[in-house]
Amino acid sequence: MTDDDKGVTVLGLGAMGSALAGAFLAAGRPVTVWNRTPGKEAALVAAGAATTGTAEAALAANRLVVVCLQDHRSVHEVLDPVGDALAGRVLVNLTTGTPEQARELDAWARERGAEHLDGGIMAVPPMIGTPGAFVLYSGARGVFDAHRATLDALGGSRFAGADPGAASLQDLALLSGMYGMFGGALQAFALIRSAGGSATEFAPVLREWLGSMSDFVTGSAEQIDTGDYGTGVDATLAMQAASYVHLVEVAESQGVGTELLLPLAGLMDRRVADGHGHEDITSVIELLVGRRS
Ligand code: FVH
CATH class of the missing domain: 1.10.1040.10 (N-(1-d-carboxylethyl)-l-norvaline Dehydrogenase; domain 2)
Incomplete structure (x- = not known):
């Protein structure tokens, strides 16, 4: 099953998360965004994104969930309280972290019934969605293949390996x-x-x-x-x-x-x-x- 006609939820609207959400919008995807501190969603909403008051509501909006937060700790601070809402979701974590952190999140997500890809963004925010950007992904090959068409909106999608820590390394x-x-x-x-x-x-x-x-x-x-x-x-x-x-x-x-x-x-x-x-x-x-x- 692919998500070619489906929307994307983006958690985290820092410089990079905002660029990711903007690229999905530019590619014609329905996008739902959430950020801890309100206000950063305004330009994206003006460009057509939906927003929610809670991370849980944002998770409910789409099967594909892209997370781009400050670090591994903030990822858990956001996701731990809403772990049950991850069942049936595809979690793509583009937050920079170590291979060990990627493996830990992979096991954590699968325990909650979610599929998971870890990613490493090789670009700065203005490059997102341009030919110069590429993103490394690791995890189950089938999950990558199923969502690649959507993820390609960010830049070239490159599969680094089945080990969830491969992209991070x-x-x-x-x-x-x-x-x-x-x-x-x-x-x-x-x-x-x-x-x-x-x-x-x-x-x-x-x-x-x-x-x-x-x-x-x-x-x-x-x-x-x-x-x-x-x-x-x-x-x-x-x-x-x-x-x-x-x-x-x-x-x-x-x-x-x-x-x-x-x-x-x-x-x-x-x-x-x-x-x-x-x-x-x-x-x-x-x-x-x-x-x-
Ligand atoms: N920007 C870049 O050039 C690089 C390129 C390569 C990849 N990195 C990684 O992307 C992650 C996010 O980076 P960023 O540039 O978006 O970072 P900020 O603009 O500082 O935004 C940080 C977001 O994280 C949220 N956040 C932080 N702590 C928490 C928390 N405890 N709970 C919930 N959210 C949290 C923050 O929210 P807020 O402060 O606005 O409420 C921002 O959304 C990062 O891993 C880079 O290494 C970017």
Whole structure:
């Protein structure tokens, strides 16, 4: 059974929940919205959404229920009191959380007779409903397939796996890459600013450089999957560790913080000391994995 002609309930009208509801409306879906704090629904109601005074009434309005709240705790604060109303519903939780939280909610929802998908939104609110946005989903494949046509209103729908935690893991992996890039860009801008330079003028060359360096991801992934970090390396870890010292030195001499730089320096130095200086920087991953706390 599909929900192609059915409506969607959206719980949570923060920046992202409002964008999700707007995209469903734009796709022609009947939408019912609810938010803890009244007032955020006004623009959506003006655009055709229905609203309810309680989360329970919103759950009753549609079989497909999309939740986008601040965090896992707020999801339970909203859903726990109305758990019985979830029976027969399809709960799609797009709130950012950990894989463990996704699995916990999956079991919790199924105990109450609901189907469940966990999702990770790879977009900022203005991107929702545009070709640049995509959303990762995990859970039962059949549930994803049955509701995909509706969910496609948000952006590209990508199935991450049957483990309810799979979408969250990929989401957090992508965000880890993003924040690494943000940290690097901030360090670069800090150096430029420390010398009185213009971040705006420097931005195009930084963007060009980061774009070309992002090609590293493909080759690096092959090295990780094969475990061969030493074949055909033209920028050895020993060379990179030695030149990385300059990044730290120039930051210190310019009065720029080194907090973002030092962790990677430590890892590179350890790996070189362990006899892997001839390998690629990718081999540092061997110091990161297998550290389950
Ligand atoms: N915005 C973004 O760029 C990112 C993109 C990737 C995905 N994230 C995740 O989406 C979740 C929601 O983010 P948001 O941007 O909508 O966040 P806010 O604008 O701060 O809205 C938060 C909503 O959560 C409601 N809320 C918070 N605590 C509770 C609670 N205890 N009970 C009920 N509702 C709660 C809040 O309601 P109110 O304060 O208006 O009453 C908002 O509706 C998030 O997981 C991101 O990581 C967004």
